[in-house]
Amino acid sequence: MRISDLLGMPHLRLDQKAGFSGNDHRVTWAQASDLECPWEWMTGGELLLRNGRTLPVSAADQVTLIENCAAHDISGIVLGMDPETPTLRKRAIQCAEALSLPVMLAPYSTSFGAIGRAVAQQTSSDEARRITLTGRVYDVIRRSVTQSTDAEPLKALAKELGCRIAVLDAQTGRSVLSKSVGVTPALQSALVEEVRRRAGALPGVVHLEIGGERAHVVEVPDEEPTVLVTYAFRATPPDIVVLQHVATAAAVLISQDGIRREHERRLGAELFTQILDGRLDEREAERQLAARRLSSTSTVLVAAQGVNDSDERGVHLTLHRRAIPNLLLSRSGLLYALLPSSREVIRVFHERLGEHACIGISERLGTCARMTSAVREAKWAVRDAANTAGHLTRYNDSAQLSVLRDTEEAQIVVDRVLGELLQYDREHHTDLVSTLDTFLSSGRSWQHTAAVAGVHRQTVVYRMRRIEQITGRSLAITGQLAELWIALRARDIAPSPQGSSGT
Structure with a gap:
């Protein structure tokens, strides 16, 4: 018409x-x-x-x-x-x-x-062509799901639409599908800048023009910001209805890719477990890390508190989108990650988990033989992170660790400050150390400590007095209070904490 x-x-x-x-x-x-x-x-x-x-x-x-x-x-x-x-x-x-x-x-x-x-x-004939084209789009996706083929589904879709197609991460401009290629650096840069300018809020179609060539960008429904880019049109560009169908089809392809990615994450978690548990000798551990583009000399062990299973999958997706090598493992209420020591990598990791998460970072691993010590360092740091404004602590940056440069020194501090209290707990089957930890971690809140311990507030008051008597340290004197707090944190990294009550 x-x-x-x-x-x-x-x-x-x-x-x-x-x-x-x-x-x-x-x-x-x-x-x-x-x-x-x-x-x-x-x-x-x-x-x-x-x-x-x-x-x-x-x-x-x-x-x-x-x-x-x-x-x-x-x-x-x-x-x-x-x-x-x-x-x-x-x-x-x-x-x-x-x-x-x-x-x-x-x-x-x-x-x-x-x-x-x-x-x-x-335009009824045009509508008939649109319906036919939409059917072809979903037929390509159906074949990609039901048939084992090395053919790139995006190439088939591009042939149907008469243009080139890319599915990209909206924040980095990288291709998100393992079998597809990205776009030119100029188009990638223009896309990232436009998404940043719009603060991630994209309209129905974003129009880009680079060097006289036009490109259309639409959102793809996915858990990470993702876009479909069509460009190099051989004739009339596809209309928005067709583009939205193709974007939905792209989401199916991403889901397929996610199955393979989830398998890789689980294999990585198994490798991480074997290294942590000492089931691989150092040489084999280093070899397998290298196969995943990781090196013990340039990695840190990160512990995150306040996350769940979906957070772990989301972190793995984010790191994958940015081509950041990693191993992830959830254990004892913490998410552990072996990551490159770059501050930018840590920033991406922390931002993906959100402000609610507490992040603790070990010193550089150095060798796989130091993995157990790195876990203790990260655990110590993540406990300290709960008391910092940014909820992120590096083990080697923490002033409180100046006297605890290794696990042996940590054990000395524990024995000197908490030794008698730990022995009292063992002999009397009490949990005074745990009550003290809860009390200090909650900002010395009587009510919160009582709720966590499941006792009356007055019972907490009695316990604190008993702790002062046994340790010989007063909770009203800042220096002595600091000693108790440091000893509790030292207990997190000590090789064999005396008395496991409350841990």
């Missing part, structure tokens, strides 16, 4: 005001929109139907609307007139003429439904 065909329908009574030289524009669909930037939900060829009262009042704003519609290949504009419709300014008319963008007025009595129906009837 052409604009001239629409104007030739007497029952619509359209009155053209500008852009007469564009009356041979093809009309693929009629799209009603009063949004400020309606072209961000169109791919080109649509007829924009707009309530007249939403037409900008000023000539400059009207010109901006016309310029953007022309730049995004909108076929024409129909303004639905009513008593509150602003006057179409002379500058706007001149702009539409210069850009060959038809601008028409529809009388108050003509509904947008009638215009849309007229377009739909005339």
Whole structure:
């Protein structure tokens, strides 16, 4: 259908005001929109139907609307007139003429439904082609799921659409499918910058132009920000309906890729377990780490508290998207990660888990033989992180660890400060050490400690007095209180903590 065909329908009574030289524009669909930037939900060829009262009042704003519609290949504009419709300014008319963008007025009595129906009837063959194309899209996905093939499904989809296709991480611009290639560096950079500029809130279609070449970007439904990019169009670009179907198909491909990724995560967790438990000799452990692009000389062990199973899967996906090598393992309420020691890597890890998570980071591993010590360091640091503003502590940056540079010194501090209390707990089957830890960790809250211990508040008061008597240290004296706190944290990294009560 052409604009001239629409104007030739007497029952619509359209009155053209500008852009007469564009009356041979093809009309693929009629799209009603009063949004400020309606072209961000169109791919080109649509007829924009707009309530007249939403037409900008000023000539400059009207010109901006016309310029953007022309730049995004909108076929024409129909303004639905009513008593509150602003006057179409002379500058706007001149702009539409210069850009060959038809601008028409529809009388108050003509509904947008009638215009849309007229377009739909005339473009029924186009709609049939769209339905056929959509069916082909899902057939490609069906074959990729049911048949074992090395063929790249995106290549088949690209052939159907007559363009090139990429499925990319919205924040990095990297390809998210293992069998597909990315885009040019210029397009990748433009995409990342546009997503950043919009703070991740993308419209129906993002239009990019790099070196005179156009690209259309739509969101892909996925747990990580993901986009579908179409570019290098051989003919008319696919419309937004087709693009959304392709984006849904891409989500299926990502899900398939996720099954393989989850298998890799589980294998990595098993390897991590074997190294932690000493079931691999050092040489074999180093070899297997190298196979996963990790080296003990440049990695740290990270412990995260306050996470769940879905957080672990999400972290693995985020690290995978950024090509960051890793091993992950959940154990005893903590998520452990073996990661490159880069601060940027730690930032990505922490941001993915969120501000609620407490992060503790060991010193550099150095050798696989030091893995057990690295676990103690990370555990100590994650406990300390709960008391810091950023909820992140590095073992080698913590001032409190200045006297605890190795596990032997940690055990000396535990024995000196908590030795008698630990012995009392063992002999009397009490949990005074655990009560003390809870009391100090909660900011010396009597009520919270009572709730955790399941006792009356007065019982907590009695226990604290008993602790002061046994240890010979007063909770009212800052220096002695600090000694108790450091000894409790030293107990986290001591090789064989005396008395396991409360741990």
